[in-house]
Amino acid sequence: MSTKLEIDLDRSSPVPLYFQVAEQIAEAIRRGDLTPGSRLDNEILLADRLGLSRPTIRQAIQYLVDKGLLVRKRGVGTQVVHGQVKRSVELTSLYDDLRRAGQEPATRVLTLEPAPAEEDVAQILGVAPGAEILRLERLRYASGEPLAIMHNWLPLALVPLTAEGLEERGLYEVLRAAGVRMRVANQRIGARAATVPEAKLLAERRGAPLLTMVRTTYDDQGRAVEHGSHVYRASHYSLEVTLIER
C-alpha cells in the first residue's frame, strides 16, 4: 500500500515541520487519499523521503495518534483508523457548536452586573466570599427558537464584557480574543425537570426534561476563569463527546 502521499515542506515558514507534516497527512485522510486501514510508510522511509529526521516524523505521527486519526502498533506499522472518528474533544462553547452546525445563533443578555460572590461560587473561582464578581445571565436562541438558559460567573478583573459583544459572539470567543488561554474544563452533565420560570423562558411545559451542565474552566495556570450553570431544552439539543484513550 505505497500511496505516495505528497508532502510539501516550507522550511522558511514559522510553522513547525512536524506540524506541517501532520496537517498534510490529516488532510490526505480527510480527502480520502489515505483510506481507513491503509498503512503509512514506515517512519525511517518517510523521514528519508522528506529529508527530515525520524524524531520529527515521530512527533508528527504522535500528534495524529493523540487526535485519534492514526493507530500505531509496534512491529506492524502505522495505520489509518477504520471508522469515522468525529472531531476530537475540544473546548468549545454552545455558540461555536451552533455556528458549525449552520444554525445562526442569537443571544439575549438578561443580566450583566457585578455582584458579591456566594460562598460556593467564591470557592470555585478562588476569590474571597462576598468579593465582587461578574454575574451573567443569557438566553440563547437557535433558528429563532429558545434553546438554553445560561448562568455564568467570572472574576471581575478578567476581561471587559459588554452586552453588545456578548450578543454578537460567544463567551468563549470573547475570552479567547481577550487573550485568555483556556486549557482545562470540568463538566458535570445531568438532567432535571423544568421549573415554571424556566419553562416560560424556554417555551416548554412545566416539568419538561432539561439537560443541565455545570462547568468550570481553568486557564494556562490553572486559575478558574469561568464558572457556568446552564440548562438546555432536551428536545432541541444534546451534547457530543469523543473520548480517546492513550
Next chain:
Amino acid sequence: MSTKLEIDLDRSSPVPLYFQVAEQIAEAIRRGDLTPGSRLDNEILLADRLGLSRPTIRQAIQYLVDKGLLVRKRGVGTQVVHGQVKRSVELTSLYDDLRRAGQEPATRVLTLEPAPAEEDVAQILGVAPGAEILRLERLRYASGEPLAIMHNWLPLALVPLTAEGLEERGLYEVLRAAGVRMRVANQRIGARAATVPEAKLLAERRGAPLLTMVRTTYDDQGRAVEHGSHVYRASHYSLEVTLIER
C-alpha cells in the same frame, strides 16, 4: 523554589525511564510535596541530576502536561497547575465509576441473545443488515436502588459473554479481560422524559427526567466493538467529563 524532589530510577526495570520519572513527579504532586504553582527545576538541570538526557525528561513532562497536571511556558518554566484537576477523561463504564465511588453496583441481565441486526445498528457496527449480533439488556442498581437501563449491541464473534459474568463485572471490564483494546468512544448525551415501562423499571414516575447516552466504542483498529443506548435516572446520576486542550 528548589524542591529537592527525590526520584529513584531503576534502569534494570522494563518500565521506561520517562514513565518512572513521570509517575514519581505525579506522586509528589499528589502527596503535596510539589504544591500548585510551584516551578519545577528546568529540564536541563533535571536531566543532569537524574543522569538522563533532556528528551527523556521532556517526554516525562509532556506526559504529565497531557494529563493536565503540569503547565509549560516557554521562557518561564514548568509549573504545577493551580486548582484541583479531577482525573482525566477515561474510557470507563458506569460499573467502574460506581465502584470507585464506593457504591457496590449490582446488575440484572434482562436479555442476552443473538438477534438480527436492525439497519441502523448494523451500519454502526459495520456488519450486514440482518446479520446476527448480540443484543444485551441490563438493569443496573446502586446501593439497592435501580439506576439505569442499558441496551447494548455487540458483534457476535467478539467475545463469549455470560449472564453470570455480566452480573459480577461491568461490560467494559469483561471486554478488556478478553483482550479487546478499546481506544475511542463517541458519546451523545441528552435527556428525555421516562416512558411508562421505563418508569416502572426504574421506580420513577412517568415523565420523570432521564439522562440518555448513546455510545459507540471502537478498538485499536477503529472497528466498532460495542454500541450502547442507556438511560439513567437523572435524580440519582450525572456524568462528569474533563476536557484538556493541548
Next chain:
DNA sequence: GGTGCTTATTTGTCAGGACATTCTGATGTC
C-alpha cells in the same frame, strides 16, 4: 520616572544514531 533595548533563562524544534521490543510470516521439526 517612564520607555525602549539588551540579555539571560527556559522551553520548542530538529538532527542523527544506537539498541530493545514486539509482531508477522516463513521455515523447519516432530
Next chain:
DNA sequence: GACATCAGAATGTCCTGACAAATAAGCACC
C-alpha cells in the same frame, strides 16, 4: 499436519548535540 523456532520489519526508548523563539528582568537613555 500441527507446533515450535527463527529472521525480518517496524515501532519504542534513549542518547548527544545544536539552534530558535518567547519571556522576564535588568539597564541605559530620554
